[in-house]
Amino acid sequence: xxxxxxxxxxxxxxxxxxxxxxxxxxxxxxxxxxxxxxxxxxxxxxxxxxxxxxxxxxxxxxxxxxxxxxxxxxxxxxxxxxxxxxxxxxxxxxxxxxxxxxxxxxxxxxxxxxxxxxxxxxxxxxxxxxxxxxxxxxxxxxxxxxxxxxxxxxxxxxxxxxxxxxxxxxxxxxxxxxxxxxxxx
Amino acid sequence: xxxxxxxxxxxxxxxxxxxxxxxxxxxxxxxxxxxxxxxxxxxxxxxxxxxxxxxxxxxxxxxxxxxxxxxxxxxxxxxxxxxxxxxxxxxxxxxxxxxxxxxxxxxxxxxxxxxxxxxxxxxxxxxxxxxxxxxxxxxxxxxxxxxxxxxxxxxxxxxxxxxxxxxxxxxxxxxxxxxxxxxxxxxxxxxxxxxxxxxxxxxxxxxxxxxxxxxxxxxxxxxxxxxxxxxxxxxxxxxxxxxxxx
Numbered sequence: 001x002x003x004x005x006x007x008x009x010x011x012x013x014x015x016x017x018x019x020x021x022x023x024x025x026x027x028x029x030x031x032x033x034x035x036x037x038x039x040x041x042x043x044x045x046x047x048x049x050x051x052x053x054x055x056x057x058x059x060x061x062x063x064x065x066x067x068x069x070x071x072x073x074x075x076x077x078x079x080x081x082x083x084x085x086x087x088x089x090x091x092x093x094x095x096x097x098x099x100x101x102x103x104x105x106x107x108x109x110x111x112x113x114x115x116x117x118x119x120x121x122x123x124x125x126x127x128x129x130x131x132x133x134x135x136x137x138x139x140x141x142x143x144x145x146x147x148x149x150x151x152x153x154x155x156x157x158x159x160x161x162x163x164x165x166x167x168x169x170x171x172x173x174x175x176x177x178x179x180x181x182x183x184x185x
Numbered sequence: 186x187x188x189x190x191x192x193x194x195x196x197x198x199x200x201x202x203x204x205x206x207x208x209x210x211x212x213x214x215x216x217x218x219x220x221x222x223x224x225x226x227x228x229x230x231x232x233x234x235x236x237x238x239x240x241x242x243x244x245x246x247x248x249x250x251x252x253x254x255x256x257x258x259x260x261x262x263x264x265x266x267x268x269x270x271x272x273x274x275x276x277x278x279x280x281x282x283x284x285x286x287x288x289x290x291x292x293x294x295x296x297x298x299x300x301x302x303x304x305x306x307x308x309x310x311x312x313x314x315x316x317x318x319x320x321x322x323x324x325x326x327x328x329x330x331x332x333x334x335x336x337x338x339x340x341x342x343x344x345x346x347x348x349x350x351x352x353x354x355x356x357x358x359x360x361x362x363x364x365x366x367x368x369x370x371x372x373x374x375x376x377x378x379x380x381x382x383x384x385x386x387x388x389x390x391x392x393x394x395x396x397x398x399x400x401x402x403x404x405x406x407x408x409x410x411x412x413x414x415x416x417x418x419x420x421x422x423x424x425x426x427x428x429x430x431x
Contacts (some may be wrong), residue, residue: 053200056207063210084211088204095200099193106189 035108036120042101043124045094050166052090057162059084065155116181125174125181132171139163219289222267227308229263229272230284230317237282238325247276247321277318280326285316 109115143160146152212220233251236259240248248254251263251274264271265286273285292309310317 049200053203056203059210060206082211084207085217088207088211091200091204091207095197099197103189103193107186110186 035105035115035118038101038105038108039118039121039124042098042105043128045098045101046128046170048090048094049098050170052087052094054162054166056084056087056091058159059087061155061158061162065158113184116184122181125178129171129174129178132167132174135167136164136171139167216290222289223292223310225266226272226286226288227310229266230308230319233259233263233272233274233284234319237319238321241280241321242325247279247282249276250274273316275316280321281318283316283318285314287314288312 105115115121139160143152143156146156211217233254236254237248240254240258248258251259251271262271267289268287270286275283275285277283288310289312291312308317
């Protein structure tokens with residue numbers, strides 16, 4: 001509860017100590033639907049950005065280190081620039097949204113730590129953790145499987161590295177966020 | 186907070202470099218437009234080529250101008266997609282000719298963008314005004330002089346799925362449809378020339394219903410040709426040619 005109830009305004013019944021210390025903050029120290037909305041948009045743009053970044057890096061890998069087996073056509077070699085242009089469009093559109101929302105949400109959580117308890121934020125973070133974990137573990141399993149089958153190639157390893165670095169970056173960032181959020185429960 | 190700005194800054198630099206590399210691989214929007222024009226030109230050249238070969242097939246000479254390829258041989262009037270001018274046509278010898286226009290790119294540069302559906306080797310061209318020389322293909326040159334086909338305005342003789350008996354040295358004309366069936370006769374080999382039509386599959390089935398190869402067939406076997414008519418075309422010819430080496 002508030003340390004100093006006489007000075008808090010009556011329309012802020014649930015205010016944490018941090019928010020009362022900073023009453024001049026531009027945002028009201030409460031969580032609204034708008035925060036949940038921003039989180040949903042940020043995570044959607046993050047998914048689009050991460051997927052298209054991984055796929056376009058795959059086409060770079062295919063370009064510079066082609067798959068060894070001949071006759072094994074990857075999608076990128078079949079459709080040429082068409083798919084690459086699709087990924088480019090996805091990145092060009094989703095990245096500004098992601099960067100803007102990411103910075104805005106980080107700024108808002110600094111000024112108003114109540115956002116950390118937002119249900120939508122928690123569910124989205126945990127959903128993201130599960131998905132990135134599944135992607136990482138699936139890729140590692142397929143890598144071990146190819147290794148056991150003896151057909152591991154540089155092309156394969158590079159694609160694995162692309163997937164792992166993107167999904168693990170997201171995974172560990174949100175693990176750190178979860179740890180940080182726990183302090184405010 | 187500043188470390189988040191640094192992170193987003195680094196990410197921005199990374200994303201921009203990825204986008205730049207992506208444009209290097211996929212072609213910039215401007216070069217993609219030029220690629221589209223050149224693919225259209227090569228596609229038009231190939232359509233004209235089919236029409237010219239069909240004309241040669243019937244008349245045993247090259248058309249004097251592209252205007253001679255009336256509706257019977259060419260359903261569309263092909264113009265350059267960028268300038269809108271008709272393509273230039275030059276007769277070189279009795280059996281070779283060239284088609285000219287102003288290309289947007291070298292044919293080597295085309296590979297960077299959308300892949301062309303036409304063989305690059307025989308459609309090589311330079312950027313700017315250039316000509317591609319074509320020869321009448323040997324199946325057409327070697328085909329015996331044939332009588333002119335009935336005009337395609339007549340009612341379709343063979344509907345899809347109809348079985349026609351094809352004797353060699355004879356043309357079968359089909360309007361519309363998807364399959365051509367023909368029963369092969371004694372002493373024949375299948376050398377076929379089919380202008381204006383995209384062949385999907387050619388199957389020869391012997392009397393026992395077993396699939397066999399083109400050079401193994403006997404009298405009475407059936408040849409089934411699955412084909413797609415291209416947009417704007419309305420007919421196809423199948424020539425069965427006698428193999429003189431036998």
